[in-house]
Amino acid sequence: MKSLPAGPGVYRFRDGNGRVLYVGRATHLRSRVGSYWGDLRDRRHLRRMVPQIARVEAVACDSVHEAAWLERNLLERSKPRWNRIRGGLEVPFCIRVTTSKVELVHWRPGVEADFGPYLGGAQARLAVSGLDRMLPLRYTDERLEGGLRDLARIRGVRPQDRDAMRETLTAVLRREAGALSTVREGLSLLRDKASGNLAFELAGRIQQELEAVEWIVAEQKVTLLAPGADLDIYGYADGVLVRFQVRGGRLDRWEQRACAPAASRRYLDRTPPEWLPFAARNAELARSLS
Template identity: 70%
Template sequence: MLALSGLPQAPGVYRFRDAGGRVLYVGRATQLRSRVRSYWGDLHGRRHLRRMVPQIARVEAVECDSVHEAAWLERNLLQRTKPRWNRIRGGLEVPVGIRVTPDGLKVVHLHSPSDADFGPYLGGAQARLAVSGLERVFPLRYTAERLDGGLRDLARMRGVSVVDRPAFHTAITAVLSRDQEHSLSVREQLALLRDRAAANLAFELAGRIQQELEAVDWIVAEQKMTRLAAAEPDHDVYGWADGLLVRFRVRNGRVDGWEQRAATQATARARVDLTPPEWAAFAARTAELARRLAPEAL
């Protein structure tokens, strides 16, 4: 019996292998345990996978720090290689960035790291909703020195002027930099606006603001699987637990490889020591999960 009870109820990426060790499928989950167990239940819209399930001999998984991080890891792995039972290479979401301009925020498609100030984010729709939410709280576009009549009237209605511009810019930059205090403040203000709209029976507006709130959560969530520019040279990340060594390949700021194999502590030590400190906790956690899921003999 597969050790599915060892899976956490946390976001992550999972991988199925057959008895010969071949990768059958790579997927992502909001809750790993529930998602993986669902393959042995009613597959609903995933009927094409029914023939795959009897072939599954082993489950491997990576616990991520957010659903957004899991989405990036899945995308990177599938861009490098597509297992037989995955239908597409990569993912459906479009990588985008957010640029802070004098006239407000702009969602941009990524062709190079210089295209955006912040990101990358998966999903243009989510990024645009997040921008809408940020501009609802910090209406930067209405703080320009010269506004035409319509914008000037809207600025007056919102009670903002050019003197608010530096504070809005600082706050937006802090949120996009994932500052927890500023991010929490934006969430609270959006929740207040949502509840006020619902109390006034403006349910469509309340629903829109709720979408914006969720999108802000998406873009400020921890995400280290892909970066706008490589912050450090190409390297590998290693974690070891009770005879099992896990390796992640990091190239050009992207985690695009994931392997695990049996290894003694002496063999693993030199590799684990090369892991950058900021990756150490993630690598150790992944190795411990791999050990819980691994059969007695690898």
């Protein structure tokens, strides 16, 4: 297991005949995969699987969120025997920024939205709550009544703030460093202030919102809102060729096989430049685990 990275990713187990037994995701690949040969108290149904494992394969992802989406895509395409669920439990959402509010939209292929998709309704709602805490776009509506108008006045939000606020929200969701830093620092200050005032429940809530914002802005390229072109991604390292298939904007197939250096060239030339680091990294990982 020493060849596995400590970061996030997806792993799968194969038996001696090459059949996939199980696909899973991990925040820390090395410790998660190693845990199968330890105490499986919380995963008793997998005890009979472990003696059948002949080979471990893994994909190193750029975020836990990306690993979650990759696992879901792979399991929706094909569910191995020891996986209980095809796909995943998390509900996918998108975020839509309108003239005067930020709203969540259930995602499915073809849905119209501005940003996403994101896995996990709880995380998405907390992220929107955190963004609203820092950038309350809904208070810029000229038609506010009663209590909402009073809250807007207390928070110093005016209709003329709308364009700048919407621009900042959009920049955050596009992962622009300056806007992200402003939101992170603002939520951290509010959390620390609440904690200093002994409002620990509020401080805990703001910390959850901060973590949820990090979840939705983490790099995630294996499931796209706009499907785009279908493509194949290849990586090669010392006799091992790795192929990832993207169809309809979703990376949903992952294969690896032995390949001679000369034969690998025609495959590598097909890989788009933006995917080269991902492909090369995972080819090296496949070689080290083979």
